[in-house]
Amino acid sequence: MSQAGAFPPGKKITVVFVIGGPGSGKGTQCSKIVRHFGFTHLSAGDLLRQQVQSDTEHGAMIKNLMHEGKLVPSDIIVRLLLTAMLQSGNDRFLVDGFPRNEENRRAYESVIGIEPELVLFIDCPREELERRILHRDQGRDDDNVDTIRKRFQVFHDSTLPVVLYYDRMGKVDGAKSADAVFDDVKAIFTQLLTTQASQGGNASSRRSNPPLCSVL
Numbered sequence: 036m037s038q039a040g041a042f043p044p045g046k047k048i049t050v051v052f053v054i055g056g057p058g059s060g061k062g063t064q065c066s067k068i069v070r071h072f073g074f075t076h077l078s079a080g081d082l083l084r085q086q087v088q089s090d091t092e093h094g095a096m097i098k099n100l101m102h103e104g105k106l107v108p109s110d111i112i113v114r115l116l117l118t119a120m121l122q123s124g125n126d127r128f129l130v131d132g133f134p135r136n137e138e139n140r141r142a143y144e145s146v147i148g149i150e151p152e153l154v155l156f157i158d159c160p161r162e163e164l165e166r167r168i169l170h171r172d173q174g175r176d177d178d179n180v181d182t183i184r185k186r187f188q189v190f191h192d193s194t195l196p197v198v199l200y201y202d203r204m205g206k207v208d209g210a211k212s213a214d215a216v217f218d219d220v221k222a223i224f225t226q227l228l229t230t231q232a233s234q235g236g237n238a239s240s241r242r243s244n245p246p247l248c249s250v251l
């Protein structure tokens with residue numbers, strides 16, 4: 036059952052999924068989008084790390100799965116996302132690093148049910164991803180060579196097919212400098228928000244809109 040009714044009636048909620056390989060710059064671009072376009076940034080990975088740090092019911096299980104580069108059960112992450120959305124009071128959300136597989140997508144659809152108006156896909160070659168992660172220096176215990184390989188495999192096998200599910204996908208070249216990537220991201224968001232304003236409604240990612248940018 037959709038929880039879209041959990042939001043104030045008549046309030047239009049805009050959701051953008053931000054997807055890309057580990058180290059592609061999802062968090063970096065989301066910070067810039069927040070500053071420029073007033074979205075609330077919901078990083079699925081950060082929400083899970085908070086659960087580990089506050090030693091919650093599922094903390095130990097989440098920690099082990101993340102250390103192995105595996106995916107946490109969908110119901111846990113969807114519940115965390117919904118709670119964060121409701122608590123924010125905002126009506127524009129960047130969902131960073133989610134959905135990561137088909138099961139995630141279905142769980143989101145059945146529990147939250149607000150279709151993303153855009154899926155921003157940050158494309159970047161694997162060698163560059165690995166280089167960035169190994170220099171990230173945020174003390175993450177999944178940023179090591181062994182776990183990185185497993186995370187790449189999950190991204191390739193499970194996450195990329197979810198990206199392809201959506202018609203309304205904006206793809207950017209994430210190998211450029213962070214500012215150059217943001218120039219491209221800015222153009223996509225400006226187009227999205229302009230279209231929304233002129234339509235006065237949602238431009239759903241599954242309707243037959245032309246893609247905002249080149250498709251894979």
Ligand SMILES: Nc1ncnc2c1ncn2[C@@H]1O[C@H](COP(=O)(O)OP(=O)(O)O)[C@@H](O)[C@H]1O
Pocket residue numbers: 055056057058059060061062063064167168170171172209210211212213214216
């Ligand atoms: N376009 C870029 N060029 C070079 N380094 C980048 C770029 N975008 C992000 N980084 C750096 O790469 C690392 C991974 O970025 P991050 O935003 O954490 O990626 P993700 O959230 O996709 O894993 C960070 O150390 C970040 O500062």
Ligand SMILES: O=c1ccn([C@@H]2O[C@H](COP(=O)(O)OP(=O)(O)O)[C@@H](O)[C@H]2O)c(=O)[nH]1
Pocket residue numbers: 055056057058061062079080081083100101102104105106107108112131132133134135139177186
């Ligand atoms: O929806 C999600 C998002 C993240 N993760 C877990 O959290 C880790 C780190 O995710 P994050 O998005 O922080 O990594 P990034 O892509 O930014 O390097 C992943 O490898 C998964 O183990 C998950 O299970 N489900």
Ligand SMILES: [Mg+2]
Pocket residue numbers: 061062078080132
């Ligand atoms: Mg991140």
